[in-house]
Amino acid sequence: MSVTKIVPLTNVGLLSGAMKRAQSRPIGLPGLVAMYGPSGYGKSAAAAFAANQHRCYYTECRDTWSKKAFLLAILRDMSILPGRTLSEMVDQIAIQLSASRRPLIVDDVQYLLDKAAANVLTDIYNASEGTIVLIGEERVPASLQRLERLHNRVLEWVPAQPATLEDIRQLAGESYPELKFGDDLLEDLNRVTKGCLRRIAVNLYRVQSEASAMMLDYVDMSAWGSKAWFTGEAPSRRAR
Amino acid sequence: MAGRKPHLLVTGTKEPRQRMWECMRVLRPGFSINDIARRSGQQPYDINRYFQALTKAGIIELVETPKGKEGRVFALVRDEGADHPRLNSKGQRTYSHLATENIWRTLRILNGDLTVEDVAQTASTEGAALTLIKVRQYMNALAEAGYLEKTESSGPTPDTYRLINTKNTGPRPPEIRQLDSLQVYDPNLGKLVFAKTTGTAGADRSLVEPGIALLRTRGLLNEWMEIASVDSASIAIPDDLLQRTRLELATPSESGGLQ
Numbered sequence: 001m002s003v004t005k006i007v008p009l010t011n012v013g014l015l016s017g018a019m020k021r022a023q024s025r026p027i028g029l030p031g032l033v034a035m036y037g038p039s040g041y042g043k044s045a046a047a048a049f050a051a052n053q054h055r056c057y058y059t060e061c062r063d064t065w066s067k068k069a070f071l072l073a074i075l076r077d078m079s080i081l082p083g084r085t086l087s088e089m090v091d092q093i094a095i096q097l098s099a100s101r102r103p104l105i106v107d108d109v110q111y112l113l114d115k116a117a118a119n120v121l122t123d124i125y126n127a128s129e130g131t132i133v134l135i136g137e138e139r140v141p142a143s144l145q146r147l148e149r150l151h152n153r154v155l156e157w158v159p160a161q162p163a164t165l166e167d168i169r170q171l172a173g174e175s176y177p178e179l180k181f182g183d184d185l186l187e188d189l190n191r192v193t194k195g196c197l198r199r200i201a202v203n204l205y206r207v208q209s210e211a212s213a214m215m216l217d218y219v220d221m222s223a224w225g226s227k228a229w230f231t232g233e234a235p236s237r238r239a240r
Numbered sequence: 241m242a243g244r245k246p247h248l249l250v251t252g253t254k255e256p257r258q259r260m261w262e263c264m265r266v267l268r269p270g271f272s273i274n275d276i277a278r279r280s281g282q283q284p285y286d287i288n289r290y291f292q293a294l295t296k297a298g299i300i301e302l303v304e305t306p307k308g309k310e311g312r313v314f315a316l317v318r319d320e321g322a323d324h325p326r327l328n329s330k331g332q333r334t335y336s337h338l339a340t341e342n343i344w345r346t347l348r349i350l351n352g353d354l355t356v357e358d359v360a361q362t363a364s365t366e367g368a369a370l371t372l373i374k375v376r377q378y379m380n381a382l383a384e385a386g387y388l389e390k391t392e393s394s395g396p397t398p399d400t401y402r403l404i405n406t407k408n409t410g411p412r413p414p415e416i417r418q419l420d421s422l423q424v425y426d427p428n429l430g431k432l433v434f435a436k437t438t439g440t441a442g443a444d445r446s447l448v449e450p451g452i453a454l455l456r457t458r459g460l461l462n463e464w465m466e467i468a469s470v471d472s473a474s475i476a477i478p479d480d481l482l483q484r485t486r487l488e489l490a491t492p493s494e495s496g497g498l499q
Contacts (some may be wrong), residue, residue, distance in 0.1 A: 048349040048362050052342040056348055058409075077411050080322050081249040096248055100321030107349075174357075176397070 009167045011160050015046040018106025018156045019054055019103060023130045031131045032151035040198035043135050047105050060107040066116045094127030103131035104176040110136040113143035123148050160193020176208045182220025192229045203230050248322035252412060256282050258288055261324030268316045270303065282341035297330025335367035342368060343378055344413035417443035432463050461485055
Protein backbone atom coordinates (compact mmCIF):
# COMPACT_ATOMS: atom_id res chain seq x y z
CA MET A 1 0.00 0.00 0.00
CA SER A 2 1.59 3.21 -1.09
CA VAL A 3 0.69 6.31 0.79
CA THR A 4 0.24 9.79 -0.54
CA LYS A 5 -2.27 11.24 1.82
CA ILE A 6 -2.44 15.00 1.65
CA VAL A 7 -3.77 16.80 4.63
CA PRO A 8 -2.67 20.37 5.23
CA LEU A 9 0.30 19.22 7.27
CA THR A 10 3.22 21.25 8.56
CA ASN A 11 5.49 20.74 5.56
CA VAL A 12 2.81 21.65 3.06
CA GLY A 13 2.30 24.96 4.82
CA LEU A 14 6.04 25.64 5.12
CA LEU A 15 6.77 25.23 1.43
CA SER A 16 3.66 27.06 0.33
CA GLY A 17 4.53 30.02 2.53
CA ALA A 18 8.15 30.14 1.38
CA MET A 19 7.04 30.14 -2.24
CA LYS A 20 4.55 32.91 -1.67
CA ARG A 21 7.32 35.06 -0.17
CA ALA A 22 9.68 34.22 -3.03
CA GLN A 23 7.05 35.10 -5.64
CA SER A 24 6.43 38.51 -4.10
CA ARG A 25 10.06 39.33 -3.29
CA PRO A 26 11.37 42.80 -4.07
CA ILE A 27 13.52 43.25 -7.16
CA GLY A 28 17.17 42.44 -6.54
CA LEU A 29 16.65 39.63 -4.07
CA PRO A 30 17.56 36.10 -5.14
CA GLY A 31 14.76 33.68 -5.90
CA LEU A 32 15.89 30.18 -5.04
CA VAL A 33 14.02 28.19 -2.41
CA ALA A 34 15.56 24.97 -1.16
CA MET A 35 13.57 22.36 0.75
CA TYR A 36 15.42 19.38 2.12
CA GLY A 37 14.70 16.48 4.40
CA PRO A 38 14.81 12.70 4.60
CA SER A 39 12.63 10.64 2.31
CA GLY A 40 9.11 10.00 3.52
CA TYR A 41 8.62 13.37 5.18
CA GLY A 42 5.98 14.45 2.69
CA LYS A 43 8.13 16.73 0.55
CA SER A 44 6.56 15.67 -2.73
CA ALA A 45 3.10 16.11 -1.29
CA ALA A 46 4.10 19.63 -0.29
CA ALA A 47 5.46 20.16 -3.81
CA ALA A 48 2.22 19.01 -5.40
CA PHE A 49 0.18 21.40 -3.29
CA ALA A 50 2.48 24.36 -3.94
CA ALA A 51 2.66 23.50 -7.64
CA ASN A 52 -1.10 23.86 -7.94
CA GLN A 53 -1.20 27.06 -5.90
CA HIS A 54 1.33 28.83 -8.10
CA ARG A 55 0.82 26.92 -11.34
CA CYS A 56 4.43 25.74 -11.28
CA TYR A 57 6.39 23.76 -13.77
CA TYR A 58 7.53 20.54 -12.16
CA THR A 59 10.27 18.05 -12.96
CA GLU A 60 11.45 15.09 -10.99
CA CYS A 61 15.15 14.35 -11.59
CA ARG A 62 16.56 10.91 -12.20
CA ASP A 63 20.03 9.68 -11.41
CA THR A 64 20.86 8.93 -15.04
CA TRP A 65 19.96 12.34 -16.43
CA SER A 66 22.40 14.32 -18.52
CA LYS A 67 22.22 18.07 -19.07
CA LYS A 68 20.19 17.53 -22.20
CA ALA A 69 17.75 15.13 -20.56
CA PHE A 70 17.18 17.65 -17.78
CA LEU A 71 16.49 20.51 -20.19
CA LEU A 72 14.23 18.35 -22.36
CA ALA A 73 12.23 17.31 -19.31
CA ILE A 74 11.62 20.93 -18.32
CA LEU A 75 10.62 21.90 -21.86
CA ARG A 76 8.28 18.92 -21.99
CA ASP A 77 6.55 20.15 -18.87
CA MET A 78 6.26 23.59 -20.45
CA SER A 79 4.96 21.88 -23.61
CA ILE A 80 7.39 23.90 -25.70
CA LEU A 81 9.00 22.54 -28.85
CA PRO A 82 12.69 22.07 -27.84
CA GLY A 83 15.38 23.97 -29.71
CA ARG A 84 18.30 22.23 -31.38
CA THR A 85 21.18 23.10 -29.08
CA LEU A 86 21.58 23.13 -25.33
CA SER A 87 22.02 26.89 -25.21
CA GLU A 88 18.88 27.39 -27.26
CA MET A 89 16.98 25.22 -24.79
CA VAL A 90 18.31 27.16 -21.80
CA ASP A 91 17.20 30.38 -23.51
CA GLN A 92 13.74 28.97 -24.18
CA ILE A 93 13.32 27.90 -20.55
CA ALA A 94 14.63 31.20 -19.20
CA ILE A 95 12.35 33.29 -21.44
CA GLN A 96 9.33 31.22 -20.58
CA LEU A 97 10.06 31.40 -16.84
CA SER A 98 10.57 35.13 -16.77
CA ALA A 99 7.71 35.95 -19.16
CA SER A 100 5.10 33.75 -17.54
CA ARG A 101 6.26 34.44 -13.95
CA ARG A 102 5.51 30.84 -13.13
CA PRO A 103 7.96 29.11 -10.73
CA LEU A 104 9.90 25.95 -11.51
CA ILE A 105 10.05 23.06 -9.04
CA VAL A 106 12.93 20.62 -9.37
CA ASP A 107 12.24 17.58 -7.23
CA ASP A 108 14.88 15.01 -6.20
CA VAL A 109 17.53 17.58 -7.01
CA GLN A 110 20.24 15.63 -5.16
CA TYR A 111 20.68 13.54 -8.32
CA LEU A 112 21.55 16.66 -10.25
CA LEU A 113 23.71 18.63 -7.84
CA ASP A 114 26.70 16.32 -7.82
CA LYS A 115 27.00 16.39 -11.60
CA ALA A 116 27.81 18.85 -14.34
CA ALA A 117 24.09 19.33 -14.90
CA ALA A 118 24.06 21.51 -11.78
CA ASN A 119 25.64 24.35 -13.74
CA VAL A 120 22.70 24.30 -16.13
CA LEU A 121 20.53 25.12 -13.16
CA THR A 122 22.70 28.16 -12.45
CA ASP A 123 22.42 29.19 -16.10
CA ILE A 124 18.65 28.94 -16.05
CA TYR A 125 18.43 30.92 -12.85
CA ASN A 126 20.77 33.68 -14.02
CA ALA A 127 19.01 34.06 -17.34
CA SER A 128 15.50 34.08 -15.95
CA GLU A 129 15.74 35.58 -12.44
CA GLY A 130 12.60 33.57 -11.77
CA THR A 131 11.56 31.56 -8.75
CA ILE A 132 13.14 28.13 -8.68
CA VAL A 133 12.38 25.62 -5.95
CA LEU A 134 14.87 22.85 -5.28
CA ILE A 135 13.59 19.88 -3.33
CA GLY A 136 15.85 17.07 -2.23
CA GLU A 137 17.26 14.93 0.49
CA GLU A 138 19.15 15.82 3.60
CA ARG A 139 22.52 16.39 1.87
CA VAL A 140 21.19 19.06 -0.51
CA PRO A 141 22.49 22.05 1.53
CA ALA A 142 25.96 20.47 1.65
CA SER A 143 25.94 19.84 -2.10
CA LEU A 144 24.76 23.39 -2.73
CA GLN A 145 27.57 24.73 -0.56
CA ARG A 146 30.06 23.45 -3.12
CA LEU A 147 28.23 25.28 -5.92
CA GLU A 148 28.97 28.73 -4.63
CA ARG A 149 27.24 30.59 -7.44
CA LEU A 150 24.02 28.78 -6.76
CA HIS A 151 24.38 28.70 -2.99
CA ASN A 152 24.32 32.45 -2.46
CA ARG A 153 21.20 32.81 -4.57
CA VAL A 154 19.08 30.90 -2.07
CA LEU A 155 16.45 33.16 -0.57
CA GLU A 156 15.07 30.70 1.91
CA TRP A 157 16.03 27.30 3.31
CA VAL A 158 13.06 25.15 4.22
CA PRO A 159 14.02 22.08 6.27
CA ALA A 160 11.25 19.49 6.08
CA GLN A 161 9.92 18.89 9.57
CA PRO A 162 9.17 15.51 11.09
CA ALA A 163 5.51 14.87 11.75
CA THR A 164 4.03 16.38 14.89
CA LEU A 165 1.43 14.69 17.04
CA GLU A 166 -1.11 17.10 15.56
CA ASP A 167 -0.13 15.98 12.03
CA ILE A 168 -0.57 12.33 12.93
CA ARG A 169 -3.91 12.95 14.57
CA GLN A 170 -5.13 14.77 11.49
CA LEU A 171 -3.81 12.07 9.16
CA ALA A 172 -5.46 9.35 11.21
CA GLY A 173 -8.75 11.24 11.36
CA GLU A 174 -8.87 11.88 7.62
CA SER A 175 -7.74 8.41 6.56
CA TYR A 176 -9.88 6.37 8.93
CA PRO A 177 -12.79 8.52 10.10
CA GLU A 178 -14.66 5.52 11.54
CA LEU A 179 -11.86 4.59 13.97
CA LYS A 180 -10.68 6.51 17.03
CA PHE A 181 -7.02 6.41 18.02
CA GLY A 182 -5.75 6.91 21.55
CA ASP A 183 -3.21 9.70 21.98
CA ASP A 184 -0.76 7.36 23.75
CA LEU A 185 -0.79 5.10 20.69
CA LEU A 186 -0.11 7.97 18.29
CA GLU A 187 2.65 9.31 20.51
CA ASP A 188 4.36 5.95 20.64
CA LEU A 189 4.03 5.62 16.87
CA ASN A 190 5.60 9.04 16.37
CA ARG A 191 8.50 8.17 18.66
CA VAL A 192 9.19 4.83 16.95
CA THR A 193 9.01 6.13 13.38
CA LYS A 194 10.87 9.36 14.19
CA GLY A 195 8.22 11.41 12.44
CA CYS A 196 8.45 9.78 9.03
CA LEU A 197 4.99 10.30 7.51
CA ARG A 198 5.19 7.42 5.07
CA ARG A 199 5.91 4.90 7.84
CA ILE A 200 3.27 6.46 10.05
CA ALA A 201 0.72 5.95 7.32
CA VAL A 202 1.77 2.32 6.82
CA ASN A 203 1.47 1.69 10.55
CA LEU A 204 -1.91 3.42 10.79
CA TYR A 205 -3.12 1.12 8.07
CA ARG A 206 -1.93 -1.88 10.10
CA VAL A 207 -3.65 -0.59 13.21
CA GLN A 208 -6.83 -0.04 11.24
CA SER A 209 -6.86 -3.56 9.78
CA GLU A 210 -6.12 -5.12 13.18
CA ALA A 211 -8.82 -3.04 14.80
CA SER A 212 -11.42 -3.97 12.22
CA ALA A 213 -10.48 -7.63 12.69
CA MET A 214 -11.01 -7.27 16.42
CA MET A 215 -14.21 -5.25 15.90
CA LEU A 216 -12.88 -2.26 17.83
CA ASP A 217 -13.80 1.35 17.19
CA TYR A 218 -11.28 2.74 19.67
CA VAL A 219 -7.63 1.70 19.77
CA ASP A 220 -5.07 2.81 22.33
CA MET A 221 -1.86 1.38 23.66
CA SER A 222 -3.60 -1.19 25.87
CA ALA A 223 -5.64 -2.53 22.96
CA TRP A 224 -2.70 -2.55 20.58
CA GLY A 225 -0.48 -4.19 23.19
CA SER A 226 3.12 -4.77 22.33
CA LYS A 227 2.66 -5.71 18.69
CA ALA A 228 5.68 -4.64 16.69
CA TRP A 229 5.58 -1.38 14.77
CA PHE A 230 6.87 -1.32 11.23
CA THR A 231 10.04 0.75 11.44
CA GLY A 232 11.67 -0.23 8.18
CA GLU A 233 14.50 -2.02 9.92
CA ALA A 234 15.44 -5.33 8.42
CA PRO A 235 14.35 -8.19 10.66
CA SER A 236 17.03 -9.41 13.01
CA ARG A 237 18.38 -12.90 12.65
CA ARG A 238 16.30 -15.50 14.39
CA ALA A 239 18.00 -17.82 16.85
CA ARG A 240 17.70 -21.48 16.05
CA MET B 241 19.26 39.82 -27.90
CA ALA B 242 18.81 40.95 -31.46
CA GLY B 243 18.47 38.67 -34.44
CA ARG B 244 18.39 35.13 -33.18
CA LYS B 245 15.66 34.98 -30.63
CA PRO B 246 14.53 31.53 -29.56
CA HIS B 247 10.95 30.83 -30.51
CA LEU B 248 8.57 29.34 -28.03
CA LEU B 249 6.17 27.12 -29.88
CA VAL B 250 3.72 24.96 -28.01
CA THR B 251 3.65 21.27 -28.86
CA GLY B 252 0.52 19.26 -29.55
CA THR B 253 -2.78 20.51 -30.94
CA LYS B 254 -3.47 24.20 -30.49
CA GLU B 255 -6.54 26.21 -29.73
CA PRO B 256 -7.41 29.04 -32.13
CA ARG B 257 -6.37 31.71 -29.63
CA GLN B 258 -3.06 29.91 -29.03
CA ARG B 259 -2.34 30.18 -32.77
CA MET B 260 -3.14 33.90 -32.76
CA TRP B 261 -0.94 34.42 -29.69
CA GLU B 262 2.06 32.68 -31.24
CA CYS B 263 1.78 34.90 -34.33
CA MET B 264 1.57 38.01 -32.14
CA ARG B 265 4.75 37.01 -30.33
CA VAL B 266 6.57 36.59 -33.65
CA LEU B 267 5.38 39.97 -35.00
CA ARG B 268 5.91 41.63 -31.63
CA PRO B 269 6.41 45.37 -32.45
CA GLY B 270 3.63 45.81 -35.00
CA PHE B 271 0.81 43.70 -36.37
CA SER B 272 -2.67 44.22 -37.73
CA ILE B 273 -5.69 41.96 -37.69
CA ASN B 274 -4.96 40.97 -41.26
CA ASP B 275 -1.37 39.97 -40.47
CA ILE B 276 -2.53 37.64 -37.75
CA ALA B 277 -5.36 36.28 -39.89
CA ARG B 278 -2.94 35.45 -42.71
CA ARG B 279 -0.42 33.74 -40.45
CA SER B 280 -2.69 31.94 -38.04
CA GLY B 281 -5.51 30.99 -40.40
CA GLN B 282 -8.17 32.28 -38.01
CA GLN B 283 -11.20 34.44 -38.77
CA PRO B 284 -10.68 38.24 -38.57
CA TYR B 285 -13.87 38.51 -36.50
CA ASP B 286 -12.47 36.18 -33.81
CA ILE B 287 -9.09 37.91 -33.91
CA ASN B 288 -10.75 41.29 -33.42
CA ARG B 289 -12.59 40.01 -30.37
CA TYR B 290 -9.40 38.61 -28.85
CA PHE B 291 -7.59 41.88 -29.64
CA GLN B 292 -10.23 43.85 -27.79
CA ALA B 293 -9.85 41.64 -24.71
CA LEU B 294 -6.05 41.86 -24.87
CA THR B 295 -6.16 45.65 -25.21
CA LYS B 296 -8.43 45.96 -22.18
CA ALA B 297 -6.04 43.77 -20.19
CA GLY B 298 -3.12 45.96 -21.25
CA ILE B 299 -1.24 43.16 -22.97
CA ILE B 300 -1.30 44.70 -26.46
CA GLU B 301 -1.53 48.35 -27.39
CA LEU B 302 -2.89 50.28 -30.34
CA VAL B 303 0.05 52.11 -31.91
CA GLU B 304 -1.27 53.34 -35.27
CA THR B 305 -4.78 54.15 -36.44
CA PRO B 306 -5.10 54.78 -40.13
CA LYS B 307 -8.55 54.80 -41.71
CA GLY B 308 -10.54 51.59 -41.48
CA LYS B 309 -10.61 48.80 -38.95
CA GLU B 310 -8.24 46.50 -40.83
CA GLY B 311 -5.37 48.97 -40.92
CA ARG B 312 -5.01 49.40 -37.16
CA VAL B 313 -1.57 48.39 -35.93
CA PHE B 314 -1.05 46.87 -32.51
CA ALA B 315 2.09 46.12 -30.53
CA LEU B 316 2.73 43.51 -27.87
CA VAL B 317 3.67 45.35 -24.69
CA ARG B 318 3.48 42.65 -22.05
CA ASP B 319 4.77 39.26 -23.08
CA GLU B 320 3.43 36.41 -21.01
CA GLY B 321 5.34 33.53 -22.50
CA ALA B 322 4.29 30.63 -24.65
CA ASP B 323 0.77 30.12 -23.29
CA HIS B 324 -1.89 32.49 -24.55
CA PRO B 325 -3.54 34.71 -21.93
CA ARG B 326 -7.02 33.47 -21.09
CA LEU B 327 -9.38 36.41 -20.97
CA ASN B 328 -13.07 36.99 -21.18
CA SER B 329 -14.57 39.71 -23.35
CA LYS B 330 -14.02 42.32 -20.61
CA GLY B 331 -10.30 41.60 -20.51
CA GLN B 332 -10.47 39.82 -17.15
CA ARG B 333 -8.56 36.63 -16.47
CA THR B 334 -10.47 33.38 -16.50
CA TYR B 335 -9.41 30.43 -14.42
CA SER B 336 -11.83 27.70 -15.43
CA HIS B 337 -9.17 25.87 -17.43
CA LEU B 338 -7.09 25.44 -14.27
CA ALA B 339 -9.49 22.93 -12.73
CA THR B 340 -8.57 19.94 -14.87
CA GLU B 341 -5.00 21.19 -15.18
CA ASN B 342 -4.58 21.06 -11.39
CA ILE B 343 -6.14 17.61 -11.11
CA TRP B 344 -3.91 16.33 -13.88
CA ARG B 345 -0.81 17.93 -12.35
CA THR B 346 -1.60 16.39 -8.96
CA LEU B 347 -1.98 12.96 -10.49
CA ARG B 348 1.32 13.36 -12.32
CA ILE B 349 3.33 14.55 -9.32
CA LEU B 350 1.93 12.20 -6.70
CA ASN B 351 1.92 9.03 -8.72
CA GLY B 352 0.61 6.83 -5.95
CA ASP B 353 -2.76 5.52 -4.87
CA LEU B 354 -4.93 8.58 -4.42
CA THR B 355 -8.48 9.01 -3.28
CA VAL B 356 -10.78 11.59 -4.79
CA GLU B 357 -10.51 13.64 -1.60
CA ASP B 358 -6.70 13.69 -1.71
CA VAL B 359 -6.76 15.03 -5.23
CA ALA B 360 -9.46 17.58 -4.50
CA GLN B 361 -7.56 18.92 -1.49
CA THR B 362 -4.27 19.23 -3.35
CA ALA B 363 -5.74 20.61 -6.55
CA SER B 364 -8.03 23.25 -5.05
CA THR B 365 -6.72 26.79 -5.34
CA GLU B 366 -8.19 30.22 -4.86
CA GLY B 367 -8.73 30.67 -8.60
CA ALA B 368 -10.14 27.27 -9.40
CA ALA B 369 -12.50 25.86 -6.81
CA LEU B 370 -13.14 22.17 -7.13
CA THR B 371 -16.03 20.13 -5.86
CA LEU B 372 -15.64 16.47 -4.99
CA ILE B 373 -18.24 15.61 -7.62
CA LYS B 374 -16.32 17.36 -10.38
CA VAL B 375 -13.06 15.67 -9.40
CA ARG B 376 -14.72 12.28 -9.21
CA GLN B 377 -16.32 12.74 -12.63
CA TYR B 378 -13.01 13.69 -14.21
CA MET B 379 -11.10 10.87 -12.54
CA ASN B 380 -13.71 8.27 -13.41
CA ALA B 381 -13.60 9.42 -17.02
CA LEU B 382 -9.81 9.06 -17.01
CA ALA B 383 -10.10 5.64 -15.40
CA GLU B 384 -12.53 4.54 -18.09
CA ALA B 385 -10.21 5.84 -20.78
CA GLY B 386 -7.41 3.71 -19.37
CA TYR B 387 -5.33 6.53 -17.88
CA LEU B 388 -5.97 5.66 -14.24
CA GLU B 389 -6.11 2.33 -12.51
CA LYS B 390 -9.05 2.28 -10.14
CA THR B 391 -8.87 0.04 -7.09
CA GLU B 392 -12.26 -0.48 -5.55
CA SER B 393 -11.86 -1.04 -1.87
CA SER B 394 -14.18 -3.00 0.34
CA GLY B 395 -15.56 -1.41 3.46
CA PRO B 396 -15.64 2.22 4.45
CA THR B 397 -12.28 3.29 2.99
CA PRO B 398 -12.73 5.09 -0.33
CA ASP B 399 -11.60 3.85 -3.76
CA THR B 400 -8.10 4.76 -4.87
CA TYR B 401 -6.80 5.75 -8.27
CA ARG B 402 -3.29 5.50 -9.68
CA LEU B 403 -1.91 7.07 -12.87
CA ILE B 404 -0.60 4.37 -15.18
CA ASN B 405 3.06 5.11 -15.92
CA THR B 406 2.87 5.00 -19.71
CA LYS B 407 -0.16 7.33 -19.67
CA ASN B 408 1.79 10.25 -18.26
CA THR B 409 1.61 11.82 -21.69
CA GLY B 410 2.45 15.45 -20.93
CA PRO B 411 1.51 18.56 -19.03
CA ARG B 412 -1.71 19.39 -20.81
CA PRO B 413 -4.72 17.71 -19.22
CA PRO B 414 -6.88 15.33 -21.25
CA GLU B 415 -10.20 16.98 -22.08
CA ILE B 416 -13.55 15.39 -21.43
CA ARG B 417 -15.78 15.75 -24.44
CA GLN B 418 -19.32 14.61 -24.25
CA LEU B 419 -22.06 14.02 -26.75
CA ASP B 420 -25.70 13.67 -25.85
CA SER B 421 -27.85 11.81 -28.28
CA LEU B 422 -31.55 12.49 -28.12
CA GLN B 423 -33.73 9.90 -29.84
CA VAL B 424 -37.51 9.78 -30.07
CA TYR B 425 -39.03 6.40 -30.81
CA ASP B 426 -42.68 6.01 -31.71
CA PRO B 427 -43.96 2.54 -30.80
CA ASN B 428 -47.16 3.06 -32.82
CA LEU B 429 -45.21 3.42 -36.02
CA GLY B 430 -42.49 1.10 -34.78
CA LYS B 431 -39.66 3.39 -35.80
CA LEU B 432 -37.22 6.02 -34.71
CA VAL B 433 -38.72 9.35 -35.73
CA PHE B 434 -36.13 11.86 -34.52
CA ALA B 435 -32.46 11.94 -33.56
CA LYS B 436 -30.24 14.82 -32.52
CA THR B 437 -26.78 15.08 -30.95
CA THR B 438 -25.56 17.96 -28.84
CA GLY B 439 -22.35 18.22 -26.87
CA THR B 440 -19.03 19.84 -26.09
CA ALA B 441 -17.41 21.86 -28.84
CA GLY B 442 -14.71 19.82 -30.49
CA ALA B 443 -16.24 16.47 -29.67
CA ASP B 444 -15.94 13.96 -32.46
CA ARG B 445 -19.37 13.49 -34.00
CA SER B 446 -18.26 11.09 -36.70
CA LEU B 447 -19.07 8.12 -34.47
CA VAL B 448 -22.67 9.21 -33.88
CA GLU B 449 -23.57 10.91 -37.15
CA PRO B 450 -23.71 7.73 -39.30
CA GLY B 451 -26.72 6.58 -37.31
CA ILE B 452 -28.49 9.84 -38.07
CA ALA B 453 -27.41 9.73 -41.69
CA LEU B 454 -28.87 6.28 -41.97
CA LEU B 455 -32.15 7.51 -40.56
CA ARG B 456 -32.20 10.26 -43.16
CA THR B 457 -31.40 7.87 -45.98
CA ARG B 458 -34.22 5.63 -44.95
CA GLY B 459 -36.63 8.53 -45.04
CA LEU B 460 -35.45 9.48 -48.49
CA LEU B 461 -35.74 5.95 -49.72
CA ASN B 462 -39.28 5.80 -48.37
CA GLU B 463 -40.22 8.86 -50.39
CA TRP B 464 -38.57 7.41 -53.41
CA MET B 465 -40.57 4.22 -53.06
CA GLU B 466 -43.80 6.22 -52.82
CA ILE B 467 -43.05 8.04 -56.04
CA ALA B 468 -42.13 4.79 -57.67
CA SER B 469 -45.39 3.19 -56.71
CA VAL B 470 -47.43 6.10 -58.14
CA ASP B 471 -45.55 6.62 -61.39
CA SER B 472 -44.46 3.07 -62.02
CA ALA B 473 -46.37 3.01 -65.33
CA SER B 474 -44.56 6.00 -66.86
CA ILE B 475 -41.00 5.44 -65.52
CA ALA B 476 -39.20 2.18 -66.04
CA ILE B 477 -37.41 1.20 -62.84
CA PRO B 478 -35.09 -1.78 -62.83
CA ASP B 479 -36.56 -4.60 -60.79
CA ASP B 480 -33.40 -5.32 -58.88
CA LEU B 481 -33.12 -1.72 -57.67
CA LEU B 482 -36.61 -1.90 -56.27
CA GLN B 483 -35.76 -5.17 -54.64
CA ARG B 484 -32.57 -3.85 -53.08
CA THR B 485 -34.38 -0.76 -51.83
CA ARG B 486 -37.05 -2.91 -50.26
CA LEU B 487 -34.39 -4.99 -48.58
CA GLU B 488 -32.76 -1.85 -47.20
CA LEU B 489 -36.07 -0.63 -45.85
CA ALA B 490 -37.12 -3.92 -44.34
CA THR B 491 -36.50 -4.24 -40.60
CA PRO B 492 -34.79 -7.48 -39.54
CA SER B 493 -38.04 -8.87 -38.15
CA GLU B 494 -39.92 -8.35 -41.41
CA SER B 495 -37.26 -10.00 -43.52
CA GLY B 496 -37.39 -12.95 -41.18
CA GLY B 497 -33.70 -12.75 -40.34
CA LEU B 498 -32.76 -13.45 -43.96
CA GLN B 499 -30.31 -10.90 -45.30
